[in-house]
Amino acid sequence: MIFVTGGTGLVGSHILFDLVRTGRRIRALKQNTSNLKLVSKIFSYYSDEADQLFSQIEWVEGNILDYHSLEEVLAGVTEIYHCAAIVSFHANDHDSMLNNNVRGTANLIDAALFNKVKKFCHVSSIAALGKTTDGTEINEETYWTPSKQKSAYSLSKFFSEMEVWRGIEEGLDAVIVNPSIILGPGNWDIGSPKLFQAIWKGLKYYTKGETGFVDVRDVAAAMIGLMDDQNFPDTRNQRFILNAGNMSYQEFFNKIADALQKPRPRTFAPDLILQMAWRAARLASFFSGKRPTITRDTVSGSNRINHYNGSKISQTISFNYRNLDETITDIARLFLKDIS
Known part of the structure; x- marks a missing residue:
């Protein structure tokens, strides 16, 4: 029996899709507010038998903050x-x-230890x-250090x-995986999928920072590969960065724009402008009562260069990353299909 938390999220839903095709018994945790339709939608991106695959999952209602319910499930x-x-990346959260x-x-x-x-x-x-x-390049041995600049998410x-x-x-x-920015389809209103929507709507600004990106399908495949019975003796009790490649935000936005056949963002947003923008957004939210569209944490590091080395997993197990150009093209195709 395999247990999955976060099965309605971007990574979790792709993990579920890959796992159910193995014929293993799958039990997934959901909350009473969880949107299972999104999981079915993601299954349908990759299979004509989405409903049949989805029906193989045993969904259990619970909450990871409730220890006793976890012990039972x-x-x-x-x-x-x-x-x-x-x-x-909102301060209120x-x-x-x-x-x-x-x-x-x-x-x-604790519940896993109790249940062996x-x-x-x-x-x-x-x-x-x-x-x-x-x-x-940042690797698995580049250890985290405390800083006032760290986000609450970090x-x-x-x-x-x-x-x-x-x-x-x-x-x-x-085993622990440390993905870079995860790219995949699904809910176009949150996370990295929202960037495709933003470009489609005419995003005009770009930044010059650089970071790592990885396909969500690679994240799911990597996790399952690391947990495979043949590989686990060599992968257990380690961490693995999952990163297909590093690129600038400008290049990333340009690739999305080209895939969607939309204009590329043309205006550079320096740090000073970004700082003014998140402060203005915070002030506007005070009067509107709505959450700001950008925050200090979302723009922090937008012009910083961080490169990540995701090669350890390929040196440990048989694993190859997808090409990021193909990833962006695939996601753009699904986005255009969903809005048509």
Whole structure:
């Protein structure tokens, strides 16, 4: 029995799709507000038998903040893929995100130990890694250091990872993945898919920062590969950066615009303009009562260069990344199909 948290999210839904095709028993956690239609929609992107595949999932209602419910639903489970996490860059979500991501992971670790789960895969983030000061690529050994510039999301992912390492010390066999910016289709109103919508609507601004990107299908395939019985003895109790390549935000936006046959963003947004923009957005939200469209955390680092080395996984197991140009083209095609 395999247990998946965050199955209605971008990574979780793709994990579920890949797992159900293996014929294994799958149990997935959902909340009473979860949108299962989005999971079915993502299945339909890749299969004409989406409904039949979706019906193979055993959905259980619960919450990672409720330890006792986790203890019950993990009975008989041998493997866990922990994809659930709040992703937010709004100041008002600081405490709830830390509580959910860190305490929820701690609860899941404790319940896994109680039920003697054999394998555990945790989805972390490059936000839980450190930065280099000399321009060299960031790898699995570039350790996170405290800083006032760290976002609440970064804090939550770092301390969530610490709970997994704590579980490893207590006898749990686990593997951690640190994806860069994950690209994939689904809910076009949030996360990286929203960037395709923004370009479609005529985004005019770009920044000159550089970072890493990876296809969500690669993230799912990598996690399953790392957890494979033949590979796990060599991958357990390690972390793996998942990054198909590094590029500038300008180049990334241009590739999306070309794939959607829309004008490329033409105006550079320097740090000063970005700082003015998030402050103006915060002031506007004060009067409108609506959340600001941009925040300090969303623009922080937009013009910073960070390169990530995702080669460790290919040196450890048989794994190759998709070409990012093909990834962007595939997502653009699905976006255009959805809005037609």
